[in-house]
Amino acid sequence: MSETAGISTGIAKRYATAVFDLAKEGKGIKSLESDVAALDAAMGESADLRTLFTSPLYSREEQSAAITAVATKMELSETTRNTLSLLAAKRRLFVMPHLIAVLQDMLAEERGEVTAEVTTAKKLTKAQADKLASTLKAQVGKSVTIKETVDESIIGGLIVKVGSRMIDTSIASKLNALQNTMKEVG
Known part of the structure; x- marks a missing residue:
């Protein structure tokens, strides 16, 4: 594993754990599951979305505005929208592929x-x-x-x-x- 991938995975695990715990406390596991599936599908289909997540050319403000618009359009849960906004504010949207993978694993584990x-x-x-x-x-x-x-x-x-x-x-x-x-x- 490359050093960058290791760093991204570490960051993603911390955020995923926090999001998962919030969803579990708020009885929002089902909505988190649908949000993760929707984000995974959107990333697979949209090169523009992947570019938004990974390109350093976008400013924090541009990323925040774009991700808020995307989350609203996709009708994501409040927890997921807040997480995406936080990732954009902290310039951490590049971890989204890793975050989705970790969340998918956590959700699968929850389902047994x-x-x-x-x-x-x-x-x-x-x-x-x-x-x-x-x-x-x-x-x-x-x-x-x-x-x-x-x-x-x-x-x-x-x-x-x-x-x-x-x-x-x-x-x-x-x-x-x-x-x-x-x-x-x-």
């Missing part, structure tokens, strides 16, 4: 779920995803949400990350292992 990051060579069918989720649920003892990424370079198989555990059954890794073994022999 765990997220499995699954990399496949081609998109899983609904039946395959359900079977994988039930197999992982049996292994980890919690409900599993699958976050799938398609990467054709793994050729076939799966790479599954659940928490700190990783299972790599991809053909690409098997070919690399075979290549390394052959180098050792010859």
Whole structure:
């Protein structure tokens, strides 16, 4: 992890903990969950929003005004709007991708779920995803949400990350292992 990413993650964890605790105290977990989903979707769809969060060219005032307008338009909860305003005032909007990821993890933990990051060579069918989720649920003892990424370079198989555990059954890794073994022999 790069130093900048580590700093961003540290800042994001502190803010996420505070927001999560406020939402929990105010019985606003459901609204926080919908706000996080809406912000995640908006960041994925809007390059302008990502630029607003990361560009140092915008002043505090411009960021504050823009983020207030965005939060109002998106009808975000008061807690989320206040958090975004605070991030803008402190010039910390750049941590938004990390903040959203940390909040998603905290919300999943609150629901008793765990997220499995699954990399496949081609998109899983609904039946395959359900079977994988039930197999992982049996292994980890919690409900599993699958976050799938398609990467054709793994050729076939799966790479599954659940928490700190990783299972790599991809053909690409098997070919690399075979290549390394052959180098050792010859």
